[in-house]
Amino acid sequence: MARRPILGLFRDANAAADAGDALKGAGISENDYDFLTDSPYPEGAFGEREEKHRIYVFPFIGALLGLTSGILLTSMTQFAYPLVTGGKPILSLPPMAVVTYEGTMLGAILFTVLGIMFESRLPKPKLGLYDTRITEGFIGVLVNAEEDQHNQVQELMTQAGAVEVKREN
Amino acid sequence: MAEHSNGRSPAGMWVFPQADQITAQVMERTTRRCKPHTIALVVAALLAALGVVGFLFRVAADGLDNYNAWGYYMAAFSFVFMVTSGAPLATAAFRFTKSHWRRPLSRVAELFAVVGVLNLLLFIPMVIVLPAIENPTFVPGMEGEMAARRAIWLGSSGVPFGAPALWDILGLVALAVTSMAILWLSLMPDLAQSRDRVSGFRRTIYGLLAGSWHGTKRQWIQHKAGMMLLGGFYFMMVVFVHFLIVSDFAMSLIPGWKDSILPPLYTLIAFQNALGLLLVILFILRKWGGYQEYIGISLFWSASKILLGLTLLWTYHLFAFFITFWYGRLEVEESILRYLMFESYAPVFWANVIFSFFVPFFILLWNPVRKTAWGPALAGLSALVGGFLFSIRIFVGSFNAVDFKEFPGELYSLGLTRARIQDAVIPDLWDIFMVVGIIGAAALVYLAAAKLFPVMSIWEVKEGAMYQRMGKLFRGEYMILAKPE
């Protein structure tokens, strides 16, 4: 049988957390339910699973790439137009520093942005099961469960205090 | 006593000492005999004695009329001065920002005020050896020399009265007095509540210093306002005195060195060093001093971000100096770059950059390392080494930029010429004695003060225990910070 989403809406964060506990108690894996909120609740506020990510790798890769391209750009343009200025060598490091630095930072920032997109799995072409009341302060508990479990999940969420439980049409 | 952390932070991230036991615990730790502390005191005293020996031999060998020989003395003085003048500021600044994590750090920093008096004593020989601003051999029409060397002290009718010696000393006096006032004010509540727990000379001193402190509401309000005012005043003073010292004793001694960024550069490395030393001391106190339940990792974590910021700012100022001179490419600029950075003092310069920038930067870059006690302390130690090397480069360099015995007129010339770049000065035995002696003397004074007074700010830690606790929000446990205003 297929796994399909089911969404419970809660007015109260405590109730949502209760629902989470109940789901865990009913043997639903932590990876199969999510809490949808309209603002960042502190981590662990719902007793949810801890999210692993590798975002910190991205800026380093970006910085390295940016640094390389900065050095290449600055050194190659100097060699390509070898005009002696002020008796300094053609390839002198201090004037390269600034452009290289900007390149490094730009690379780091661009990769960080890409990393954030990638790690938060955005863009998401299809929104899926959702309710606009979530951005009104309601808390959604989105469960991904086998279809035969849906009634049980609905029961659990209603017991925990769900205002409404939605299924995909 | 309770140590706290949640899943995302290391053990001992937050510590909340039991408010009703703080006075007893801190006083017990202050008054008990501690062998390593005694040994450290003795070693520091021995070093200080070596310093006196070195000083006497230096006076005997070179006298006080040729400043060339005193470069290392000045460098060591500058190093101690940077640390001790910057440290009390850490208290004032973080009190201004109302950061709760500063609480265990405050007294450790304020105690450096006591070293301020030593600074004053150490400074006197430097005032004597500093050559006059007016050129003694000047006759009008003389070529290549000026009537007075470049200095910040020139008015429309020559050098003002007492400049620079009197004014620099006054600056140091103001610093010492202000920081002592901060220390006294901050000690007052602690001494008042602990004077009954101590005996002997401590009791007498505590009683005298605590005055009529009862801890009334009115007293607390005045206490707080006083701390704020003194802190603000100290901040202004310290930046100003750094400007005086570094322009009189460094910039103005290298002919033609006009460098408006040197004062902020000096101030920044002073703050970096001060914070670095504080982190080292706090690490020691936490690890071996028995203050583990007072000093949480969160202090190191928060302070390390400031340390990282100061490190980056210092490097940025250094680059701004370098790139301007490099592009300017006047002969004097080129000579100064060669002298202080790339030829004479090149090894010291690169070591300075490595210890002041690269090592702390690459340590503090890592968030997991910032969330330990040893990481920030190690970075602080490296910053201290870097700051010491910086002082050597700047002050030994400045004190020996011209050969004053052979060519005194050069000090008053328009600029350092390429042909006259001096070699770096290697310290002789007396220099080494003086350097270790000055550092030892500073350590001696500080260690003695830490024996006499509690090294933890009791009232501040107690206040902190009131405003911080762990609390639950839904399913998670988090830190709760209260800001009463």
Add this chain to the structure above:
Amino acid sequence: MQEGRILTATEVNRDLLRSILDTPRWFWPVVMALGLVVLAAAIVIGVMINRGLGITNLNRPVVWGFFITNFVFWIGISHAGVMLSAILRLAKAEWRRPATRAAEVLTIFSLMTAMTMPIIHTGRPWRIMYWAFPYDFARGIWPNIRTPLIWDPSAILTYLTSSSLFVLIALIPDFAVLRDRTTGISHQVYSMLSLGWQGNPRQWKLQIISGVLLSALILPVFVSVHSIVSWDFGMAMAVKSWHSTIFAPYFVVGAVHSGVSAVAFVLILLRKAYGWQAYIRHEHIDALGRLLVVVATGWFYFFSMEVIFGIYGREADEIAVRTLQFIQWPVSAWTMVFVITTYFIPVSIWLSRYCRRNLWIMSFACISVNIGMWLERFLIIVPGLANRQVFTFSWNMYSPSIPEIIIISATFALVAMFMLLFSRAIPLVPLYDIKEGDILKTEIQIGRRAVPAVYRED
């Protein structure tokens, strides 16, 4: 310090989306008026391209005048965004919440406006392409990376790219709110912009990390931008008083000073225009005022160093510039106005709690700073170039022409217009940041008093 009550999500949505979902009556007329000023300037620029730079009063030796002054000024304003949102975010200052977005958006638009200035100033804007970008493979002409005039575009473009991305990333959750509140075409646009945002813990976690991480990465860029602008002047030996080692930090602090003042003023305007009294509260303006006392005093320190060490060298030609700046009428009068309006008037205002909490007085102080900072840039650029020194054959002063004044005024209209138009499309106060602040608020009971407190994750 916390004032104001905790608001429900519905209230936050209703209030902060007001600027988008129902347009006030004054909106389009004001935008039109600003647009007319911009249009006038566009015409003048057209004439200038046609006739040449001769219609300005730029001359030899004063080759840089109002345009470059204005360029530095707007770059300065653009420093507010990162200063506020990055530093305060890293410092975990709670009062940053309503101020960040407006500051960042102001950064973007003032940066864009600033960029137009040197382009207009060249007189033949299309030629900038030749020397700013490494693209001319056929003729073998490359940008000369040894000149600060090339460092400038590289830094500004980096800064513009990164701050735009910073704003966009932080906007995704707010676009989702808009997606849920709109219909028709705007719903489709906001759906696209919100990239399918659901608001699950993973997305939020990365959103928070991105705020901190990007702040930390943009901070070094922000410092570099104005430093490099200062090096446009500082690297040059030819003009006395420019070649000073302190220029970089001096310019940066000055930029922060004028930028934060500008943000405070913009916040006051937003509060008034959209009725956001519950969000942009007196405590926020008060905190900005206190921050500004520190920034202003830091600026004053760097300013003093710059002047003291200008005179320190006792070089005749430098003394000549300083005499022009400080003693000779009428420039000395401008200097007087500059120092008083930049430091003494505003700081004495900010020292009083009453004044910090009076929006009229605060607005006055913030405008005063910006008048002063504009003059500061003028007084750095023009007296140095005027060359009133010994042994010069060209010796001139500069006063702006009418076309220059029109173009300069239009830059202010341009930024205002962009800000208004933008506020029509995006919420200038971040919704989720406000909501997060309300979730984290709590109290600690000490004796009889409930002390306001916040939950902290680390």
